[in-house]
Amino acid sequence: MLYHSTRDNTKKVTSAQAIVSGLAPDGGLYVPEYLPNFTLDEITELSKLSYPALAANVLAKYLDDYTVEELQSFTEKAYSQAKFAAEEPAPLVQLKEGTYLMELFHGPTCAFKDFALQMLPFLLSAALKKTGETREAVILVATSGDTGKAALEGFADVPGTRICVFYPDGGTSRIQRLQMTTQSGSNVMVYAVKGNFDDTQSGVKKIFTDKEFAAQLADNGFLFSSANSINLGRLVPQIAYYFSAYCTLLREGKINAGDKIDIVVPTGNFGNILAAYYAKHSGLPLGRLICASNKNNVLTEFISTGHYDRRREFFLTASPSMDILISSNLERLLYLLCGSDDSKLSAFMTALSKEGEYTIGAEMLAALQSEFSAGSADDERTFKTIRDTFEKTGYLADTHTAVGIAVCSDYVAETGSDTPVVIASTASPFKFAGSVLPAIGAKEDREYDDFEMLAALEAASNLTAPAALAGLKAKEERFTTVILPDEMKAFVEKWLTNNAK
Numbered sequence: 001m002l003y004h005s006t007r008d009n010t011k012k013v014t015s016a017q018a019i020v021s022g023l024a025p026d027g028g029l030y031v032p033e034y035l036p037n038f039t040l041d042e043i044t045e046l047s048k049l050s051y052p053a054l055a056a057n058v059l060a061k062y063l064d065d066y067t068v069e070e071l072q073s074f075t076e077k078a079y080s081q082a083k084f085a086a087e088e089p090a091p092l093v094q095l096k097e098g099t100y101l102m103e104l105f106h107g108p109t110c111a112f113k114d115f116a117l118q119m120l121p122f123l124l125s126a127a128l129k130k131t132g133e134t135r136e137a138v139i140l141v142a143t144s145g146d147t148g149k150a151a152l153e154g155f156a157d158v159p160g161t162r163i164c165v166f167y168p169d170g171g172t173s174r175i176q177r178l179q180m181t182t183q184s185g186s187n188v189m190v191y192a193v194k195g196n197f198d199d200t201q202s203g204v205k206k207i208f209t210d211k212e213f214a215a216q217l218a219d220n221g222f223l224f225s226s227a228n229s230i231n232l233g234r235l236v237p238q239i240a241y242y243f244s245a246y247c248t249l250l251r252e253g254k255i256n257a258g259d260k261i262d263i264v265v266p267t268g269n270f271g272n273i274l275a276a277y278y279a280k281h282s283g284l285p286l287g288r289l290i291c292a293s294n295k296n297n298v299l300t301e302f303i304s305t306g307h308y309d310r311r312r313e314f315f316l317t318a319s320p321s322m323d324i325l326i327s328s329n330l331e332r333l334l335y336l337l338c339g340s341d342d343s344k345l346s347a348f349m350t351a352l353s354k355e356g357e358y359t360i361g362a363e364m365l366a367a368l369q370s371e372f373s374a375g376s377a378d379d380e381r382t383f384k385t386i387r388d389t390f391e392k393t394g395y396l397a398d399t400h401t402a403v404g405i406a407v408c409s410d411y412v413a414e415t416g417s418d419t420p421v422v423i424a425s426t427a428s429p430f431k432f433a434g435s436v437l438p439a440i441g442a443k444e445d446r447e448y449d450d451f452e453m454l455a456a457l458e459a460a461s462n463l464t465a466p467a468a469l470a471g472l473k474a475k476e477e478r479f480t481t482v483i484l485p486d487e488m489k490a491f492v493e494k495w496l497t498n499n500a501k
């Protein structure tokens with residue numbers, strides 16, 4: 001099966017080539033020529049497998065230039081018990097009759113991005129070999145917190161790769177900073193940048209598009225590559241856990257083969273919910289896909305009206321990983337809604353970048369609304385949901401997950417739906433203890449540092465903070481250099497020369 005750009009479907013590449021490139025040369029995103037199909041019998045067979053085996057079998061249909069055996073050797077490492085603390089990498093927890101949370105935060109960085117970023121390094125190193133690339137891949141990441149650590153953790157000591165992460169100095173929580181600056185591995189580098197996230201991201205983009213610099217590095221045996229969420233190698237691993245959720249319900253006798261379940265996903269970039277859409281169109285019996293946003297509700301408006309408008313106020317919320325106005329992965333859905341018409345899709349994307357908005361026609365809107373519902377929850381509602389959920393069920397949700405729970409309950413109230421529903425639980429509540437602790441009314445009126453916050457949340461919830469977070473306090477910071485945005489390129493150069501192959 002081949003892949004092509006959303007903006008030009010004539011030039012086809014293998015999945016390995018798509019993973020090495022990240023973004024297509026025309027600025028589009030790589031999409032499959034068609035979505036592979038799983039029969040109900042195959043899905044029933046999958047339900048007998050462990051998570052790594054299930055994931056390998058799901059991935060093999062999308063990435064067919066990799067063998068199942070090859071993929072399984074990756075998934076066994078990526079989703080091992082050493083990496084994922086829970087018995088199951090993606091366990092389901094029943095919130096109430098017919099409502100389940102799929103916990104995606106048991107990986108090394110306590111958020112769902114580990115599912116993709118533990119796999120991407122394996123997929124990428126193999127892709128370099130498959131495409132005959134002998135240069136070493138250099139991954140540059142600009143992060144506002146979560147992605148940087150997940151990428152570092154995934155790429156640390158992976159042969160044939162190096163990773164350098166930039167974060168805005170003072171722009172992350174102390175725990176987020178320590179997660180990055182204490183990272184082990186001989187191929188990793190972390191810099192704090194004096195500026196905000198946008199300065200940091202522009203700096204990385206500038207390095208990526210510097211042709212002279214790329215040529216100079218190529219001479220020295222290096223190739224720039226990206227780990228951001230539009231890379232096909234990040235999207236495909238996310239499809240597997242929707243299969244896993246369905247199979248778990250099947251195995252536990254909660255549903256019969258062929259029964260539909262609805263999915264709720266707290267999302268910003270549309271990546272996680274797009275993976276559910278791909279799963280559905282590959283034969284997984286999913287019903288409605290419910291898109292949950294925070295106060296940055298650009299997707300809620302789009303799904304309700306067909307009008308996408310990024311020209312709006314940007315809010316910093318308690319669910320920061322969803323504070324996004326340009327939802328990049330939506331382009332992949334839009335392409336399919338356009339009837340795979342690459343010029344029609346390109347026109348929408350041009351309008352978005354030039355005018356900051358576009359409106360889809362009635363036919364596309366009807367197709368969108370026949371599968372997706374949407375809703376949003378602001379911070380106040382999010383905190384209330386955390387408190388109510390904790391009081392009524394004992395379940396402690398993080399702020400992102402709480403947005404999903406709130407939107408789910410609105411959806412059920414509006415529609416009276418009694419279809420079983422799975423809500424993606426995207427982060428450990430301990431990762432956002434600063435918001436979760438006051439939400440359940442357990443914070444006294446004094447200053448807490450991040451680690452006191454963890455301890456107080458443990459005491460209030462009777463849960464244990466993940467060792468990966470609590471253990472940071474004892475770790476030594478390896479990376480403490482603060483640089484200016486203008487110095488980013490020079491520091492990359494210095495890092496690569498000092499650590500020549």
Ligand SMILES: *Cc1c(COP(=O)(O)O)cnc(C)c1O
Pocket residue numbers: 111112113146229266267268269270271272273321322400426427
């Ligand atoms: C990144 C992130 C999200 C949003 O994911 P999308 O890729 O935008 O769907 C939600 N919750 C958490 C905790 C995240 O880190």
